[in-house]
Amino acid sequence: MIDKRLKDSDKNWRQVYKALVLLDFLLNFVSENVIKYAKEYLVVIKILEEFIYLDRKEHGVNIRLLSKDITAHLQSCEKNQNIGNHHNFRYSGSDDECDRNRQTNRLRLALEESKRTA
Numbered sequence: 001m002i003d004k005r006l007k008d009s010d011k012n013w014r015q016v017y018k019a020l021v022l023l024d025f026l027l028n029f030v031s032e033n034v035i036k037y038a039k040e041y042l043v044v045i046k047i048l049e050e051f052i053y054l055d056r057k058e059h060g061v062n063i064r065l066l067s068k069d070i071t072a073h074l075q076s077c078e079k080n081q082n083i084g085n086h087h088n089f090r091y092s093g094s095d096d097e098c099d100r101n102r103q104t105n106r107l108r109l110a111l112e113e114s115k116r117t118a
Helices: 002-006 010-029 032-040 042-050 061-083 097-117
Strands: none
Touching: 002 010, 002 042, 010 032, 010 042, 010 061, 032 042, 032 061, 042 061, 061 097
16 A cells, blocks of 8 residues: 555645655564565655645655655665674664664755755
8 A cells, every 4th residue: 555655646745745654654663574665665765755746835845855764764774784784673772773874864854955945
């Protein structure tokens, strides 16, 4: 169902956003299978980094930020897995290197977005 919502049209931007929020939550608190699933749809998620929908107001900002965050998270965890430093796929601990990288990426993206809109 998530893949269907990620591929939804522009006018249904809320459903796309909700699918990304759900995927983000599942990546943080569920098993390795969710990471494998998300990697299968990484191309679709990367396409959403360019999402734009205008209806008196620009609604694509949150979708772009969340998709960039998910992409960065998946790529950083993939690098850690390839290096061999990452042996546990559960991302709920604050000591986890992927969580620190993810928080850093979120802050960087938020700063970039605030500079762009200012």
